[in-house]
Every structure is written in C-alpha cells, then in structure tokens.
Amino acid sequence: MITYLFLFFALLALGTAILVVTNKSTVNSALALVFHMLSIAGLYLLLRAQFLAVVQVLVYAGAIVVLFLFVIMLLNLEKEEKLFAEFSFRHAIAFFAGIAVLAQLLYALGSWTGVLPEFADQMIAIGTVEAIGDELFTTYLLPFEVTAILLTAAVVGALMIAQRKLKSQDK
Amino acid sequence: MIITSWYLALSAVLFSIGVIGVLTRKNAIVILMSVEIMLNAVNLTLVSFSAQMGDVQGQILVFFSLCVAAAEVAVGLAIIIAIYRNNLTVDITKINLLRW
Numbered sequence: 001m002i003t004y005l006f007l008f009f010a011l012l013a014l015g016t017a018i019l020v021v022t023n024k025s026t027v028n029s030a031l032a033l034v035f036h037m038l039s040i041a042g043l044y045l046l047l048r049a050q051f052l053a054v055v056q057v058l059v060y061a062g063a064i065v066v067l068f069l070f071v072i073m074l075l076n077l078e079k080e081e082k083l084f085a086e087f088s089f090r091h092a093i094a095f096f097a098g099i100a101v102l103a104q105l106l107y108a109l110g111s112w113t114g115v116l117p118e119f120a121d122q123m124i125a126i127g128t129v130e131a132i133g134d135e136l137f138t139t140y141l142l143p144f145e146v147t148a149i150l151l152t153a154a155v156v157g158a159l160m161i162a163q164r165k166l167k168s169q170d171k
Numbered sequence: 172m173i174i175t176s177w178y179l180a181l182s183a184v185l186f187s188i189g190v191i192g193v194l195t196r197k198n199a200i201v202i203l204m205s206v207e208i209m210l211n212a213v214n215l216t217l218v219s220f221s222a223q224m225g226d227v228q229g230q231i232l233v234f235f236s237l238c239v240a241a242a243e244v245a246v247g248l249a250i251i252i253a254i255y256r257n258n259l260t261v262d263i264t265k266i267n268l269l270r271w
Contacts, residue, residue, distance in 0.1 A: 010181050017185055017208050021192035026200055033204050040211050043178070047222040049230055052214075059237055064207065064244050071248045072200060075255050080198060094194030102187035109179050126227045135227050136234070147238045154242030158249035164256075 006046055012039040024079045030068045037061040049127035178219035185212035199254070199261040203247050210240050 012035065019032035037060040044053040126132075136144055185208060192205030214233045221229025255261055 006177065010177075013181065013185060014188075017188045020201070020204050020208060021188055021196065026198060029201050029204055033207065036208065037211070040215060043181075043215060044218055047178070047218050049218050049222065049233075052218060052230055052233055055234065055237060059241055060207070060211070064241060067244055067248055068200065068204065071252060074252065075200075075261065077198070077200075077261065091195050095191060097194055098187050098191035101190050102183060105183035105186065106180065109176060109183060126221070126225060127230065131227050132230055132234070136231055140231055143235060147235060150242055151238060154245050158245040161246065162249040162252045 002046060006043070009039045009042040009046065012036075013043065026072050026077050026079075027069070030065055030072060033068065034061050034065050037065065047127070051127060051129045051132050175219050175223045179216060182212040182215040182219075185209075185215070197262050197264050199251050199263050199266075200248075202263070203244065203251070207240065207244070210236065 016032045016036040016039065020029045020036060023029045023032060037056060041053040041056040041061070044050075044056060189205045189207075189209035189212060192208065193202050196202055196205065214236055217229045217233045217236070221227065221233075251261055254266060258266055260266070
C-alpha cells in the first residue's frame with residue numbers, strides 16, 4: 001500500500017514538475033505548481049513528517065502559489081510563443097548542464113547505496129508537532145527568533161521594491 | 172518498504188528538472204517557480220534522511236528553509252514587478268541593464 005502511494009505521489013510530483021517547466025502559459029505553470037507542492041506534502045506524510053506536510057500545504061500550496069498567481073494576474077502576461085521550437089545553442093548547453101547535474105547526483109547516490117541503514121524504529125515519534133516544537137523552542141530558539149526578523153525584513157523590503165515611486169525619483 | 176534511496180533518486184530528478192527550467196526558460200516568474208521546485212527537492216532529501224536516522228533536526232532545518240523560501244519569493248516577485256514597471260517585460264533576454 002505504501003509502495004503504491006509512494007509511486008502515485010512520486011509520479012504526480014515528476015509530472016507536475018515537468019508541466020511547470022514546459023508549460024507555455026504562466027498561469028497553468030502556477031496551477032501545476034500547486035499540485036507539485038501537494039504531492040510533496042503527500043511524500044512528507046509517507047515519511048511520517050505530519051507537521052511539515054501541514055506547513056507545506058499552508059505555506060507553499062497556500063501562500064506562495066497565491067503570491068505567484070497574484071503577480072501573474074497583476075502583470076497580465078500573454079502566452080509565450082515557441083517555447084522550444086527554434087533550436088538554439090543556449091538550450092542545448094542548458095539541457096546538457098541539467099543532464100550533467102542529474103548524472104552527478106545519481107552517481108553520488110549510487111556509490112552510497114548499501115551504506116544507508118534501514119529506517120530507524122523511532123521514526124514514528126519524530127514528525128509530530130510536539131517533537132518538533134519541543135526541539136524548536138529549546139535548542140533552536142535563537143534561529144527561530146532570527147527567522148522572525150528575516151521575514152519582517154523581507155516584507156518591508158518587498159514593499160519598498162514594489163513601491164510605485166521611490167522617494168529619490170520624486171525630485 | 173520504501174527505502175531512502177528511492178526518495179533520494181526522486182529528489183535528484185526533481186532537482187535536475189528545476190535546473191533545466193532555470194536554464195532554459197525566459198519568463199522570470201517561471202524561473203522563480205523552478206527555483207521553488209529545486210528547494211522542494213532538497214527539502215525532500217532532508218526529510219527522508221531525518222526519517223531514516225530518527226533525528227528531528229533535519230525537519231527543523233526544513234522548517235527554516237521554508238521560511239527563507241517564503242522571504243525569497245516575496246522579494247523576488249517584488250523585484251519582478253519593479254522590472255516590469257520599468258521595462259514592460261519579464262523576458263530575461265530583454266532585460267540587459269546590468270549586462271556587459
């Protein structure tokens with residue numbers, strides 16, 4: 001059962017990732033991204049990381065994709081024509097680089113198979129909100145607070161950048 | 172039983188799809204989406220290792236990575252809006268202000 005679920009979520013993640021990259025319409029790419037995030041959340045559930053699955057749906061599939069869609073609607077982009085139609089040297093190099101990255105990662109993975117131990121017995125307990133919150137608010141309290149500063153700075157920075165006119169240009 | 176190698180192979184393939192997306196697409200918004208796919212692939216690796224080792228720290232790292240990704244998207248999309256306002260395009264081949 002878990003194997004079939006893994007195959008389902010893995011194929012969904014792969015298919016939607018390819019759709020995001022190859023779709024001509026930006027809106028369709030964003031909608032494929034929603035399903036990609038949801039399938040990744042499903043994979044987290046299979047790994048018994050319940051808290052991260054919920055956060056993935058809330059933050060990625062919720063907030064981030066809505067932000068993408070909002071910007072796409074705001075800019076009113078039309079569809080791209082001829083995505084891969086004309087063969088260019090740039091695309092060839094890009095595909096070669098992508099294949100090279102994949103080969104390198106799979107080679108690194110292949111040389112490590114067998115070294116990895118089986119799943120630990122205590123994996124049932126670690127993904128819960130209780131376990132993560134316990135560690136987050138004791139050992140990692142300072143990084144957690146720094147994250148709050150980071151998010152505040154990001155919001156202020158985004159507002160500053162997206163502002164219609166900067167003050168220096170008014171004069 | 173699904174072993175960790177399957178998850179690692181899946182995230183390697185997803186990361187490569189993201190790399191190809193970043194390198195081939197011209198639309199800046201789709202490039203940001205491809206970066207999100209790459210971030211997700213790395214998060215999947217962290218969670219699968221965390222589940223295998225029975226260690227919660229990998230999942231906490233994923234939590235921080237999520238926060239950084241949210242900040243990155245907010246600032247990145249703001250930059251895209253600012254560029255669009257000046258150039259009326261998000262095609263990165265036509266944006267050449269800082270290119271030599």
